Amino acid sequence: MKFITIQPPASLSRYVSSFWALEGSSSILSPYVFRLMADGMAALVFHYSGAFNEVYHDGRQEESIISGLTSQSEKFRIFSINRDFAMFGAHLYPYAISHLFSIPSTELKNQLIDLKSLLGKHDDGLEEGIMLAKDLPARVKIITRFLENRLCKIPPIPPGIFETINYITKTNGTIEVDALAQRNFLSMRQFERNFKQYSGFSPKTFSRIIRFQNALSQKDKSKKTLTQIAFDAGYSDQAHFIRDFKEFSGITPKEYFRERSENSNFKL
Numbered sequence: 001m002k003f004i005t006i007q008p009p010a011s012l013s014r015y016v017s018s019f020w021a022l023e024g025s026s027s028i029l030s031p032y033v034f035r036l037m038a039d040g041m042a043a044l045v046f047h048y049s050g051a052f053n054e055v056y057h058d059g060r061q062e063e064s065i066i067s068g069l070t071s072q073s074e075k076f077r078i079f080s081i082n083r084d085f086a087m088f089g090a091h092l093y094p095y096a097i098s099h100l101f102s103i104p105s106t107e108l109k110n111q112l113i114d115l116k117s118l119l120g121k122h123d124d125g126l127e128e129g130i131m132l133a134k135d136l137p138a139r140v141k142i143i144t145r146f147l148e149n150r151l152c153k154i155p156p157i158p159p160g161i162f163e164t165i166n167y168i169t170k171t172n173g174t175i176e177v178d179a180l181a182q183r184n185f186l187s188m189r190q191f192e193r194n195f196k197q198y199s200g201f202s203p204k205t206f207s208r209i210i211r212f213q214n215a216l217s218q219k220d221k222s223k224k225t226l227t228q229i230a231f232d233a234g235y236s237d238q239a240h241f242i243r244d245f246k247e248f249s250g251i252t253p254k255e256y257f258r259e260r261s262e263n264s265n266f267k268l
Helices: 094-101 115-119 126-132 136-152 159-170 177-183 188-199 203-216 226-232 238-249 253-258
Strands: 002-006 016-024 032-036 042-049 053-055 061-063 067-070 077-081 085-092 112-114
Touching (some): 094 188, 112 115, 115 126, 177 203
């Protein structure tokens, strides 16, 4: 398995967290299973070699999107592939979605959207360019040009939106919502409405997802106990930790941290 991340240029750093590429091997006898867990971020994804199937709770499998958007989500999905594969993508801050594609975040959350549905006739050759590009630097150049061109045509987002969402991310979802409202000099109702418009979630739900993602990042970094991991991630007790983990991943913390689990080495 080969996973690479690349930092975006300064022109996109407010919208793009990173570019990434994943290559791997699998077969009918040894399929690769990927668990897409809840995430406050979104991603533009391009499968330029191999196509994943989505695995549903009843065991059914259907071919997933080849290119498109995995939106910010509070749900988990499971995917499988039984051949060699290669993917490229851009990890986006949640407010980037509604701003770049003029679709309210509340309408996009918890969805997989193919590129043609997302962009219509205005893809500017993005999908074809990514699929036919000779290497990773070429793909980064193509998607950078596409995103920069879209940003030139739209007004900037109010700075407060950037700051608030990024502040929750940097503090790993541990700051109180009341404190965020006061920080922005808004009433709670007004703050929640503005926040949901750009993130797709209430501040509380978004903070829970970011805190969960912080817990995920603790895997393989140390030999902490589950109690230590929960405490370091900002959980007040084990019950809240286990509840959030099962809701956002479909598995228990023990299964993820102590046993072999899908998708433990990287995140989109």
